[in-house]
Amino acid sequence: MSVVVYGSGQLAQMMYLAGAPLGIDVQAVDVNTDTVVHPVSKTPLDTSLSQALESADALTVEFEHVPERLLDEAAKTGKLMPDIASILVGADRVREKKLLQSMGVANCMHRIVTQLDDLDACITELGSRLILKASRDGYDGYGQWRLTDESELPSLKKSLASLNLEVVPLVVEKMVDFDRELSLIGVRNKQGEIRTYPLAENLHHQGQLHVSVAPATEVNEALQTQAHDIFVTLAEGMDYVGVLAVELFQCGDKLLVNELAPRVHNSGHWTQSGSVTSQFENHLRAVCGLPLGDTSAIGPSAMVNIIGCGSFSRELLSIDGSHLHWYGKSVREKRKMGHINVTAPSYNALGEKLTALSQFLPLEYFPKLTEEANRLKG
Known part of the structure; x- marks a missing residue:
């Protein structure tokens, strides 16, 4: 099977890595040059965009800001998933608000x-x-x-x-006086099968996600069910196919939708190590019409973004349960350079591992790490 991804950044790279064991070949499109490239090396492939679209089983996106002329071309093939209307909702907050209002989904x-x-x-x-x-x-x-x-x-x-x-x-x-920021990653395939992951708690700094912890602490069944029901309403209402991220504000026992992302999402990177099936594999399963994988968490985990930082000790890999994902980009301020996933048998142990992780990192680039480590240790 073959999937073409519009966009050639780290999300396309991680889809490629998730697809290889399934025998799914993933190619990427550099949307600035309309060139088909290898998702990891970024080397141009010996195929034109039109040839790649014709031979692909499915087309998808790694970000919502794909030029509309390319989306229009992809939509004509009947292979684009999620569909163009869903992608444009993620690219335009006015469309997003109108969608939420039309479906009766609580938002700000x-x-x-x-x-x-x-x-x-x-x-x-x-x-x-x-x-x-x-x-x-x-x-x-x-x-x-x-x-x-x-x-x-x-x-x-x-x-x-x-x-x-x-x-x-x-x-x-x-401006909402929320208790915390959460996100739900969910997936729906072409047959209408839906699965959602446990809620993740997200810590931001200067508008960027720095740390996610999943499953989020202090989530009862009612809150998880409320999030799941929001996803089902949106996914079925949009006839959505693929992974959809729903960013949420928790206000007491109520959830408000903040934003939608019609794609695999940064706050779901923890699934690579912390769940039975990663969001990347499940996205490929969904768009290829395959059965969806188990979305259960295998234990507490954290995802730590590496932002604007290119120098740190790889000895962090000495921490059991730590996994480094490096994107191979040139360093730039506020640029996501990679991420670190950490898994543990308990939240206290996860806090201890995040404290150990801090010894290998320049903490000026990781302003939320110590705070979250201390919170998890209680």
Whole structure:
């Protein structure tokens, strides 16, 4: 079987590695050059894009910001999974909010803004503590602004004055006093079979995910079921095929959807070591029409992102249960360079292993590591 992935970054690489044992050949598309490349070496392959699309059993994406001309071309083959409408929901927060509203899925109170003067009405309706998000092309904290007091509004308007909000509207959300950030990775195949993973707890710094712990601590059956039901509503309502990540705010015993990602997701990397079947394998199974794999956790695990850091001791591999995933990129500030998965028999043992891990890393690049290690140790 053959799968073509639009995008040639680390997610395509990890899909390739997951597909090899199944006999699924994964090729990647450099969407900047329309070139078919090897997902690991990035070497151009001796095949054109049209030839690759014709011979593939399935087409998919590693990120939602694929040029629409390429998505249109892929959609015409009838092999694109998830479908183009689902991918575009992940690329446009206005579409995303409309989808959540249409399906009755709880999310943050918000307004869509196409004129700066509409911000005054947002304060009247939503209050003076707001998060403003560009509806397209914003990620990892980029394309976001905060308003914490009405007195800041004139300054905020000045900083936004150069934006064309008619072309790229703002989604203005009421700032939520949530207890913590969670995410659910789920998967649905072409036959409609659905499986979801245990909830993961996510710690962010400056808008980027730094540490995920799964299964999240202090999750009862009712909360996991609520998350599962949200996924089922979305996946069935969208006729979705593949892995879908649902980012959530926990507010007491209620979950609000923050964002959707129509693809394998950073907060699901823990599944490579911490679950029976990784999100990458299950995504390939889903788009190829194969039965889905077991999504159970095999024990507590953590995923630690390596961000903007290229120098650390590989002796971290001396820690039992630690696994390094290096992406082979050139170092750049705020760039995801790789991640480390750590598994343990208990949360306390996981905290001890994260403390040990900190001895091999420059902690200025890992601002959440010690905090999370101490929390898990109680």
